[in-house]
Amino acid sequence: MKSRQPIALVTGASSGIGEATAGQLAKAGYKVYGTSRRGAQSGQRGFEMLALDVTSDASVEAAVNALIHYEGRIDLLVNNAGFGVAPAAAEESSLDQARAIFDTNFFGIVRMTRAVLPHMRQQHSGRIINIGSVLGFLPMPYMALYSATKHAVAGYSEALDHELRTLGIHVSVVEPAYINTPFDANLMKPDAPLDVYRGICGGVERRVKEVLVGADGPEVVAEIVVKAAMATSPEIRYAPGLAKRMRLLRRFAPASVLDAGVRKDLRLDTSATMPPRDAAAIPLSR
Numbered sequence: 001m002k003s004r005q006p007i008a009l010v011t012g013a014s015s016g017i018g019e020a021t022a023g024q025l026a027k028a029g030y031k032v033y034g035t036s037r038r039g040a041q042s043g044q045r046g047f048e049m050l051a052l053d054v055t056s057d058a059s060v061e062a063a064v065n066a067l068i069h070y071e072g073r074i075d076l077l078v079n080n081a082g083f084g085v086a087p088a089a090a091e092e093s094s095l096d097q098a099r100a101i102f103d104t105n106f107f108g109i110v111r112m113t114r115a116v117l118p119h120m121r122q123q124h125s126g127r128i129i130n131i132g133s134v135l136g137f138l139p140m141p142y143m144a145l146y147s148a149t150k151h152a153v154a155g156y157s158e159a160l161d162h163e164l165r166t167l168g169i170h171v172s173v174v175e176p177a178y179i180n181t182p183f184d185a186n187l188m189k190p191d192a193p194l195d196v197y198r199g200i201c202g203g204v205e206r207r208v209k210e211v212l213v214g215a216d217g218p219e220v221v222a223e224i225v226v227k228a229a230m231a232t233s234p235e236i237r238y239a240p241g242l243a244k245r246m247r248l249l250r251r252f253a254p255a256s257v258l259d260a261g262v263r264k265d266l267r268l269d270t271s272a273t274m275p276p277r278d279a280a281a282i283p284l285s286r
Contacts, residue, residue, distance in 0.1 A: 005031040007071045008229070009064070011054055011112060012036065012081030013047070016181035017131060020218035021078055021225045022047045028226050030076065033067055054081045054108030064115040073123055076229050077116045079109040080131040082149075084187045087204040089197040090144035092190035098145050101188070105149035109156065117169070124168040129228050130157045131221070132175040134243045137250050139262060142197075142204045150175075154237070161236050172228045172236055177243040178208075178215035204266050216241045 008025050012018035013034025022034040023046055032047035052063040067074060082105040085093075093101075109130055120126030135147040136154035154173050161171035224240040239247045249258060263269050 002070070002072045003031045005029060006075040007067070007073055008032045008076040008078065009067055009074055009116070010034045010047075010078040010080060011052060011108070013049065014038075017176075017179065017218040017221045018078075018080040019045070020222035021080060024219070024222040024226050025076070025078075025229065028230065030229075031071070035063060035081070052081075054111060055103045057111060060111045060115050064112075064119075068119055074116050074119050074126065075123075076127045076129070077112060078129045078131070078225060078229075079112050081108055082131070085143060085146040086187040086189050087142040087201045087208065088190035089142060089194065089201065092192050092194055092197060092201075093145055094192050097188070097191045101145050102149055102152070105146070106152045106156070109153060113160065117164075120169050121167055126169040127229055127234070128157075128160070128169070128171045129225055130171070130173045131225075132157070132173045134175050134177040134239070134246050136173070136175050138246060138258075141262070141266060141268060142201055158236055170234050172234050172238060174221060174224050174228065174238045174240065175243055175247070176216075176221045176224075176240050177246060178211050179218055179221060180212050180215040181218050200268070204268075207266055 006029070008022075008030040010018055010022040010025065010032060011034075013022040013032075014036035018034065022032045026032045026046045033050050034045070034047050035050045035052035037053045038051065050063045050066060051059070053059040064074070083101075085101060113128060116126070116128070120128075130153050132153040133146075133150040135143065136150035140147045154175065157171050157173035164171060220241045224238045228234045228238055237247075249261070253261075
């Protein structure tokens with residue numbers, strides 16, 4: 001029997017932000033289907049799990065078709081699946097690695113969106129919420145490729161929302177800063193490392209780990225996703241927690257102050273001229 005509850009699909013729901021989001025959506029009244037590449041057991045999660053690899057057209061099509069077969073509709077898609085990259089210089093990743101990063105973090109969202117939109121258009125309703133990052137609007141040295149994927153997610157989300165509003169479908173992007181999740185435990189290493197960058201990238205990685213220790217948990221992001229999903233008039237961009245302050249700095253602070261703050265936070269100028277005293281440290285990244 002098909003559920004009368006609104007139906008949500010959350011990618012990358014086996015842990016971290018995805019698991020927290022799926023759980024909170026279930027508590028808010030959604031019937032939730034989470035996904036993971038290995039199709040984890042539902043267990044005590046309070047929501048169903050489907051096997052889905054966002055880098056595979058066939059896998060995406062099969063999972064969405066299965067959900068439609070079970071429920072007959074989809075009301076909410078949360079695109080959360082993605083992976084992080086260890087701090088590295090841009091030239092330390094081959095083109096193959098760059099393509100792999102984009103294939104999951106950006107084209108995975110495109111695949112999922114294309115799979116659900118025909119059903120949402122038929123319903124004349126739906127919500128798509130993409131999990132981006134503060135790096136979608138702030139620079140992050142030694143995270144250039146990851147930052148590029150998140151800028152792409154932000155631009156795609158805003159443009160898509162304009163396209164779909166008249167069809168009754170809304171798109172939002174949630175852009176958190178540092179979030180303490182298992183996402184940060186298995187970062188992709190560069191496949192073309194260079195000795196010249198080893199010391200500075202090691203320093204940036206240590207700095208990121210320091211900040212993650214005291215960072216917000218995934219529940220902060222999950223709460224914003226539920227808010228966006230249930231809002232009568234959802235915003236296009238949401239910045240939970242500390243990221244909201246970072247977005248204001250990006251908008252109103254002089255470029256020189258923002259630049260100095262980024263470098264100060266990552267300790268990139270310890271042997272050079274220090275930034276101005278009023279330059280804010282800019283905590284970065286999901």
